[in-house]
Amino acid sequence: MPVTDALKLTCATCGQANRVPAARLADAPKCGVCGAVLVDGAVHALDATSHDKVTRGDSLPVLVDYWAPWCGPCRMMAPEFAKAASALAGEARLMKLNTEDHPQISSRAGIRGIPALILYRGGREVARLAGARPAADIVAFVRQHVR
Secondary structure, X not given: OOHHXXXXXXXXXXXXXXXXXXXHHHHOXXXXXXXXXXOOOOOEEXXXXXXXXXXXXXXXXXXXXXXXXXXXXXXXXXXXXXXXXXXOOOOOEEEEEEOOOOHHHHHHOXXXXXXXXXXXXXXXXXXXXXXXXXXXXXXXXXXXXXX
């Protein structure tokens, strides 16, 4: 298999970079170190270290929800974000970062209000979307910017 057919996916649990054949994304690939599923259509929480590794190094687009537990719209959007993660499985990975626990990351990302969604691809920010959104809007936003 050519090297170009392999995707680099960072484990949100342990931070290990994994090479996954593109053809195997639907097979729920697991991290070679900790065994966590890498592409499962679920939302995974990030910390400061995993945020940087995932957003800078992953081959698949990554959509990060910057949120806080005290934010009503953030809590309201959480189930919609989870639905979008399921719909986008294999196309993009959806992650969350608690801005209260990691203010340095949200400051560096220029987050001025939450919830804020930032789409990363190839180590760069591609687009951002502010405010709580339904799953269909989140899916459309990602697909619009990654195709």
